[in-house]
Amino acid sequence: MSRIAIVGSGSWGTALALSLARRGDHSIALWSHSSAVGTYLPGFSIPPQLKPVSDLALAVRGADIVISAVPSQHVRATYEKMKPFLEPGQIIVSATKGIEDQSFLRMTQVIEQVSGGKAGALSGPSFAQEVAAGAPTAITVAAGESEIANRLQEELSAPGLRIYTNDDVIGVELGGALKNVIAIASGIASGLGLGHNSVAAIITRGVAEITRLAVACGGRRETLAGLSGLGDLVLTCTGPLSRNRSVGIELGRGHKLSTVLSELHGKVAEGVRTTSAALGLARAHGVEMPITEQMAAILEQGKSPQDAIRELMARPGREE
Numbered sequence: 001m002s003r004i005a006i007v008g009s010g011s012w013g014t015a016l017a018l019s020l021a022r023r024g025d026h027s028i029a030l031w032s033h034s035s036a037v038g039t040y041l042p043g044f045s046i047p048p049q050l051k052p053v054s055d056l057a058l059a060v061r062g063a064d065i066v067i068s069a070v071p072s073q074h075v076r077a078t079y080e081k082m083k084p085f086l087e088p089g090q091i092i093v094s095a096t097k098g099i100e101d102q103s104f105l106r107m108t109q110v111i112e113q114v115s116g117g118k119a120g121a122l123s124g125p126s127f128a129q130e131v132a133a134g135a136p137t138a139i140t141v142a143a144g145e146s147e148i149a150n151r152l153q154e155e156l157s158a159p160g161l162r163i164y165t166n167d168d169v170i171g172v173e174l175g176g177a178l179k180n181v182i183a184i185a186s187g188i189a190s191g192l193g194l195g196h197n198s199v200a201a202i203i204t205r206g207v208a209e210i211t212r213l214a215v216a217c218g219g220r221r222e223t224l225a226g227l228s229g230l231g232d233l234v235l236t237c238t239g240p241l242s243r244n245r246s247v248g249i250e251l252g253r254g255h256k257l258s259t260v261l262s263e264l265h266g267k268v269a270e271g272v273r274t275t276s277a278a279l280g281l282a283r284a285h286g287v288e289m290p291i292t293e294q295m296a297a298i299l300e301q302g303k304s305p306q307d308a309i310r311e312l313m314a315r316p317g318r319e320e
Contacts, residue, residue, distance in 0.1 A: 002155050003027045005063035007078060011040040012095060013069030015128035019158045021047040022134065031059035040267055044132050060085040065155060071268045072098025075107055079114040086115055093120040093152055097176035098270045099277035104284060106173040120148060121169050123176035124227040125235035134160040140228045141165055142172035164227060171219030175210060175229035178278055179236050180271030182206030183244035185291050186237035188305045191252020202291065203237050209289045216285040244271040251298060252305050275299055290315060
């Protein structure tokens with residue numbers, strides 16, 4: 001039996017905790033910054049092997065594996081608080097999909113910078129509601145050392161949750177973070193009523209965009225054709241449970257961003273924050289990302305979605 005600490009009790013952290021609890025052989029601490037657990041994923045009972053805690057030290061000390069599932073903007077501050085409680089030999093894995101503002105660091109880079117240790121990444125096509133319900137799901141765990149990846153595969157696999165391993169942490173993380181930006185664009189096309197052709201074009205060219213940046217950052221092209229790339233992108237761009245797609249739909253229907261975000265009732269659409277950071281990372285590497293550029297113009301400058309789509313369609317012709 002392993003002791004696992006899941007830091008962050010949002011919908012994804014709670015879903016992972018419920019999935020792991022089904023194994024019946026782990027002791028799981030689910031940390032929340034407040035006393036409320038299950039707020040963002042109602043309708044599921046908390047099993048006895050899952051212990052909700054609001055004390056960070058209590059959650060992390062003695063854990064064999066620490067999984068972080070806090071929103072990207074809180075990762076650095078959370079690990080600064082956690083650092084005194086982390087212990088040698090603990091395996092840290094990030095389940096957060098995002099890029100840090102201003103520094104343009106991936107989540108594992110933020111964790112490693114603060115903690116001084118190594119971190120893996122968990123990503124793939126996985127709606128929290130479905131994982132919590134035990135629906136068959138396949139995701140990827142990435143770590144630089146194969147022994148760590150294999151250990152995480154063994155410990156995190158659960159009934160209904162199949163884990164694949166990868167050593168391309170960069171590709172896995174960027175695929176998971178950048179697909180949220182493309183999902184907003186996909187939602188905008190749907191909200192504008194542009195049809196399925198438009199959504200298919202955005203997804204396909206989105207893959208090209210994401211892959212260009214991931215490869216420029218040191219990731220592998222084939223990773224972006226896998227679960228944490230294409231798989232996650234298709235799900236998030238087409239699935240009705242996608243918050244990022246839903247944000248895009250409402251923007252396409254003419255609603256203001258502030259209004260759309262307020263109606264999420266505390267839930268996070270990571271793509272809204274990731275867009276600016278993704279664009280900054282792309283510029284640092286000299287990578288062209290036209291869809292991301294138009295999303296940034298919509299989200300940050302109030303550009304009309306119609307104008308953004310029109311400009312994308314009017315770009316000069318090129319080879320695929």
